[in-house]
Amino acid sequence: MVRLITHNMLTCHVRNCTKDNFPLVFSDVELVVREAPENLDFIRRFLPKLDWAALVDTARSLGDESLPGTQPEEFTDEQLRALHHVLMEMHVEEGKMTCRGCGHIYHISNGIPNMLLAEHEVGR
Amino acid sequence: MPLYALRVSLSHLSFRIPELLSISQLFGFEIKFVSSDKFRSVLVVELEKDEHVERILDRGMMVMSAIKLYASGGSYEELHADLRAHKEYLEPHMDQSWKITFESINHNVTEKRQRETIDTFEWTGLRGPIRLKNPEVEFVIYEDYTFLTEGTHDRDFRLRRDGNFDRVYFGSRIGFGRARPLLNTHSVKTRAYYGNTSMDAEMGFIMTSQTLAAPGKIIYDPFVGTGSLLYAAAHWGAYVIGSDIDGRQIRGKAKGKETVPGVFRAAEQYGVSNQFLDCLVYDVTQSPLRRGGWIDAIITDPPYGVRAGAKRTGKGKSHKKPLLEEPHLLPDGTYSHTREDYVPPFRPYELTNLMLDLILLARYLLVPKGRLVFFLPTVTEEYEAIDIPVVEGMRELKVGEGSVENFGKWGRRLITMEKTATDDGPPPTFEDHPDYADFEKSQERAPGHYQFRDRYFESFKPRVGKVADEVREESEASSASQGPA
Numbered sequence: 104m105v106r107l108i109t110h111n112m113l114t115c116h117v118r119n120c121t122k123d124n125f126p127l128v129f130s131d132v133e134l135v136v137r138e139a140p141e142n143l144d145f146i147r148r149f150l151p152k153l154d155w156a157a158l159v160d161t162a163r164s165l166g167d168e169s170l171p172g173t174q175p176e177e178f179t180d181e182q183l184r185a186l187h188h189v190l191m192e193m194h195v196e197e198g199k200m201t202c203r204g205c206g207h208i209y210h211i212s213n214g215i216p217n218m219l220l221a222e223h224e225v226g227r
Numbered sequence: 228m229p230l231y232a233l234r235v236s237l238s239h240l241s242f243r244i245p246e247l248l249s250i251s252q253l254f255g256f257e258i259k260f261v262s263s264d265k266f267r268s269v270l271v272v273e274l275e276k277d278e279h280v281e282r283i284l285d286r287g288m289m290v291m292s293a294i295k296l297y298a299s300g301g302s303y304e305e306l307h308a309d310l311r312a313h314k315e316y317l318e319p320h321m322d323q324s325w326k327i328t329f330e331s332i333n334h335n336v337t338e339k340r341q342r343e344t345i346d347t348f349e350w351t352g353l354r355g356p357i358r359l360k361n362p363e364v365e366f367v368i369y370e371d372y373t374f375l376t377e378g379t380h381d382r383d384f385r386l387r388r389d390g391n392f393d394r395v396y397f398g399s400r401i402g403f404g405r406a407r408p409l410l411n412t413h414s415v416k417t418r419a420y421y422g423n424t425s426m427d428a429e430m431g432f433i434m435t436s437q438t439l440a441a442p443g444k445i446i447y448d449p450f451v452g453t454g455s456l457l458y459a460a461a462h463w464g465a466y467v468i469g470s471d472i473d474g475r476q477i478r479g480k481a482k483g484k485e486t487v488p489g490v491f492r493a494a495e496q497y498g499v500s501n502q503f504l505d506c507l508v509y510d511v512t513q514s515p516l517r518r519g520g521w522i523d524a525i526i527t528d529p530p531y532g533v534r535a536g537a538k539r540t541g542k543g544k545s546h547k548k549p550l551l552e553e554p555h556l557l558p559d560g561t562y563s564h565t566r567e568d569y570v571p572p573f574r575p576y577e578l579t580n581l582m583l584d585l586i587l588l589a590r591y592l593l594v595p596k597g598r599l600v601f602f603l604p605t606v607t608e609e610y611e612a613i614d615i616p617v618v619e620g621m622r623e624l625k626v627g628e629g630s631v632e633n634f635g636k637w638g639r640r641l642i643t644m645e646k647t648a649t650d651d652g653p654p655p656t657f658e659d660h661p662d663y664a665d666f667e668k669s670q671e672r673a674p675g676h677y678q679f680r681d682r683y684f685e686s687f688k689p690r691v692g693k694v695a696d697e698v699r700e701e702s703e704a705s706s707a708s709q710g711p712a
């Protein structure tokens with residue numbers, strides 16, 4: 104943890120940061136791969152909720168090239184398995200997630216991201 | 228359709244029917260409640276087939292055992308007459324090895340009378356051999372007495388009571404509750420990580436029943452604390468996510484690079500690490516979630532402010548105060564918020580605002596038909612239906628008077644809501660809702676959970692409208708840390 108399925112759902116939420124606020128960019132990452140039981144029905148059901156381009160960019164930034172650049176119309180089981188691996192088995196345990204828009208850095212330690220905003224960053 | 232008699236625990240009575248209904252909805256079967264009194268130790272239900280009662284034994288936290296019901300009566304004469312009229316029920320068992328088990332409920336029956344009672348079934352003419360170990364069929368007699376808290380220690384009283392049961396049931400054993408032992412395996416006492424906000428295992432599982440937790444679903448707790456509401460959902464195969472404004476709740480005391488956060492240690496203990504997608508630290512009113520419509524259920528125990536305070540990023544005690552516009556530069560040339568130990572300022576988060584926000588958040592995050600399950604604290608006498616904010620696209624699923632856990636002067640009721648809307652809708656704004664700010668000034672009746680924390684420390688003295696800040700401060704200063712868990 105942070106898993107990429109979660110990361111794909113997270114955006115920078117700093118006040119007035121609306122441009123280039125997603126996806127957050129990983130750096131100084133300690134990546135751990137942990138095998139997880141497959142539930143390909145779940146993956147298939149979750150597909151419409153994903154932002155594909157963001158997922159592929161992020162996976163590649165972590166060295167995983169298994170996903171095609173454009174989202175396939177129909178997924179083969181093999182592609183679903185690759186997706187399962189990227190979404191569910193890649194864990195970022197330590198590192199930073201940086202917003203390309205405002206530069207806010209969200210720190211991850213022991214697998215837990217701190218996404219609290221600073222006083223000047225919260226909506227009013 | 229066949230009848231089944233369930234032996235059910237008498238704890239959490241008002242949660243019983245909702246739980247059984249949720250199990251039937253989860254597995255897609257029909258259940259009819261046949262008992263005229265649904266709150267006794269034996270509950271008769273009508274189901275299409277044995278498989279459905281097996282699902283109830285799998286998941287029902289309050290179900291101890293189940294029999295297929297062949298006959299019942301207010302007396303043994305009635306019971307035998309009923310059984311004679313339905314001899315076809317015994318047909319499949321006539322040549323099986325068998326035994327009869329006598330179970331008296333809320334009362335002890337002497338072995339002598341148990342034997343005598345079993346003998347009265349001789350007329351059935353069962354042809355198979357009696358086998359006390361692993362018989363092919365185990366017949367069961369339930370004598371159901373009314374539960375009493377007093378008098379039962381008196382021997383004469385007990386003798387007089389013997390045989391004066393409410394009803395007696397006869398059938399064949401389907402099985403024993405398989406979910407109930409989870410109360411022990413998941414007990415907070417033996418959990419690798421817990422805190423003073425942890426929900427007890429039984430209530431955690433009961434709440435989870437309402438979420439329809441199952442493999443492949445995503446269940447989210449936005450006030451996750453020590454994670455106690457997620458272990459049950461993960462146990463039933465759901466993926467779970469939690470967030471909390473206070474990272475220390477999720478992590479526990481241990482620090483350092485190699486430490487495993489407390490919530491993950493407990494998940495490991497229960498063999499559900501893979502079900503825990505993530506736990507994150509953020510203020511639910513300042514949420515980084517990118518979109519709605521992807522959570523199957525939200526389960527949560529919101530901060531009542533009694534023990535774990537309801538707070539949100541901001542300044543001011545009773546009134547919002549302006550925040551810094553720019554980052555704060557420290558003398559050493561760094562910005563305060565970039566320090567590792569930086570924590571933003573917090574202001575109180577009034578419970579009535581929080582409740583409405585929670586329902587609006589569920590309206591946004593849930594998939595259509597997704598469920599929101601949460602506890603609503605309430606000052607018992609003042610509770611009325613209006614206390615649950617009405618939100619377009621969300622409806623309450625209420626059974627009878629609802630499910631309430633009563634602690635005397637206060638109580639908490641378990642609210643289950645379903646998302647009826649089919650779209651995601653806009654994300655909630657989490658602004659202070661003006662209606663509620665006005666309760667302080669108006670003489671109108673406020674919801675039973677309005678300023679719950681203050682009321683708690685005032686021992687729930689009746690009040691109208693106005694609340695002063697002095698009361699809050701005074702009570703804060705004088706109160707010991709005695710509070711509900």
Ligand SMILES: C[S@@+](CC[C@H](N)C(=O)[O-])C[C@H]1O[C@@H](n2cnc3c(N)ncnc32)[C@H](O)[C@@H]1O
Nearest residue numbers: 424450452453454455472473510511530535538
């Ligand atoms: C009653 S406790 C929940 C306990 C939890 N069920 C457990 O197992 O420990 C409420 C939690 O809400 C958190 N909380 C309070 N205000 C919050 C906010 N604005 N956003 C997120 N979490 C908040 C507190 O830190 C606390 O852990």
Ligand SMILES: [Zn+2]
Nearest residue numbers: 115120202205
């Ligand atoms: Zn940003």
